[in-house]
Amino acid sequence: MQVPAPFEYERATSVDQAIGLLDRLGDTARLVAGGHSLLPMMKLRLANFEYLIDINDLSDVLGYITVEPTQIRIGAMARHRELLESAELGRAFPIFADAEKVIADPVVRNRGTLGGSLCQADPSEDLSAVCTTLNASCVIRGRDGDRVVTMEEFHRGPYETAVGDAEMLTEVRFPLRPNGASAYEKVERRAGDWAVVSSGAAVWLDGDVIADARVGLAAVGPNTAGLPEISAMLTGQRPSEELYEQAGIIAARSCNPVTDMRGSEEYKRHLAKELTRRALRRSVNRINEGS
Amino acid sequence: MQVTMSVNGAEVSREIEARLLLVHFLRDHLGLTGTHWGCDTSNCGTCVVLVDDEPVKSCTMLAAMAGGHDVRTVEGLEQDGVLDPLQRGFMECHGLQCGFCTPGMLMTTRALLDRNPDPTDHEIREAISGQICRCTGYATIVRSVQWAAAEQAGIRTSLPEQDDSRASSAVGGAS
Incomplete structure (x- = not known):
């Protein structure tokens, strides 16, 4: 039986509260969204944390796909299924539907999120390649506010991103250009x-x-x-x-x-x-x- | 920690370890062993349950994460002694042999029919593509779901047309 090592479970009630928890707990804590990358790693004991902060209750505030005249903004908690089924996103960037159809399976896609995929930073992960292709930028929030980084800056290497211990990826932005x-x-x-x-x-x-x-x-x-x-x-x-x-x-x-x-x-x-x-x-x- | 959730319509509350997975919570703490525990790696899909009406692999979700949500397991399909149309479809069309994958297949296809009451073969196959059956070759599962869809729609007249050419050719080859 694969079971993670013991940890304390906290549930985030707001983005700021989650960042406050991360700030207090440092690198002993990790956010969990869909959990379909992190939990398997914890079950194999490849990842161990003293605290797990569940951000699924933030789906309502971070699950958006917003189309603006010059960009599309997607909240970090948008799930794979939502990315696949969004007609507006599919029209602007058909690459999303192409990729989402072949990411894991429909049941896994009910849980996995855009933010979780990028933060996992697996070199074989498809959405990171999609975001790189579309020249996306990532909004990282910390106690002092937001900073915006390019995908090249965000993805530092295998399983390593620009997100600091007391920070959280909240949004990914995709520039819209005609034709x-x-x-x-x-x-x-x-x-x-x-x-x-x-x-x-x-x-x-x-x-x-x-x-x-x-x-x-x-x-x-x-x-x-x-x-x-x-x-x-x-x-x-x-x-x-x-x-x-x-x-x-x-x-x-x-x-x-x-x-x-x-x-x-x-x-x-x-x-x-x-x-x-x-x-x-x-x-x-x-x-x-x-x- | 204390976790409280609705399971098959009834509120349950238990003291658990935070690391407890939903599949083990259902099986070992609630005794609902209808949900099977298979590969442990979110590949096989036999542990699928519905969380707020969406299929989820319960080996890759913490019980704590299900707190406050509505969980439905295969035990919740039958209502007042009447089997779900899918359960009857699997019986009518031989949608199982060993039965190990069946709880997950039933829950995923229940969610499919709730969203899409008249799915095509392709849509059924797509819906169960994250689940593994080593007995049926999937053809009878697809047929069972079609049977249930027709049953629900009240248009059952006969069994769906046999589309498993491989099965008939295998019989022919053996003679």
């Missing part, structure tokens, strides 16, 4: 599994040339960092199969996969190339279909 679309491609060994490799792409067109494009990969290295070299190569070009091929080659060269039970390094580089190509192609097709 764009996005897509997510994932290869997994079986339904609901972690990615062997995933690639996200977002493209914005100006007329018939690429105004900006971003690619984010998952499961091919310690970070889900974006690939600025691909953005630089694509910007100002007309979309074409040759261009997607070149972007794929950069993706395969720039990532750092390791051979493990999910596949060899060589196979993963092949996937990085092919999935990047497919995600870019699908993004551009979606812009053209929408116009």
Whole structure:
């Protein structure tokens, strides 16, 4: 039987109260949202805390998806199912529905949250790659107020984020730009599994040339960092199969996969190339279909 | 710590350790062993119960987290001696063999039919995609859920059409 080590359980009644508890308890405490990453780690004793602060009662205040003229703001407690089912989010960023359909399974998606996924900072986690692809920024709240960091600053390494001991990720912001679309491609060994490799792409067109494009990969290295070299190569070009091929080659060269039970390094580089190509192609097709 | 929640409509309150998982609370503290405890890693889905009408894997939720919420287990499906249409569907269409996955399958598909009374095959398969059955190959489970959906809608006339071509070809191959 897998059971976590003993801890004290507290239930947060407000964001400020949760931060107050974290401030008092320091690194002996951890927030739990959906719990579908943290509890398995605690059951395996890979993570041990003296205090667990349950923030599920904050779903009402942190579970929003708010569409504004220049950005979409999503509360950290928005659950996977809500992200998948939001028509507004799906219209603006189809990459979300692409990714959410292949994150775990529907029952797990009832519990898991956007904030929890990002804070887990697993290198194979799909939403981190989505947020990187969409150039998201993260709002971190502490006793002295909010600070906003980019995904590159947020995701410091495997299981490590910019969120301090007395801080909490409260919101993720996605800039909205016209004439764009996005897509997510994932290869997994079986339904609901972690990615062997995933690639996200977002493209914005100006007329018939690429105004900006971003690619984010998952499961091919310690970070889900974006690939600025691909953005630089694509910007100002007309979309074409040759261009997607070149972007794929950069993706395969720039990532750092390791051979493990999910596949060899060589196979993963092949996937990085092919999935990047497919995600870019699908993004551009979606812009053209929408116009 | 003290935890209080509604289980199958009745309020229960117990003194528990904070680290107690909901599945063990239901089975060991309340004696509701209908909820099965399987893989312990939120993969197999036999421990699914409804929390506020949503399916949740109870091996990956603390009992403490369910405090103040409405929990429904497989024991709560039958009402006044009448089995749920899903329970009857699983009987009619052979939706189980060993029965280990059945409590989770029943609860997940109960939630499915509550949201979507007329699901397609694909929607049923999608709903149970986080659950593992090693006996049926899923075809009879899908058929059982279809039976229940029709039963609920009051349009039961005959068993759903057999769509399990693999089963019939296997029989043919054995001859």
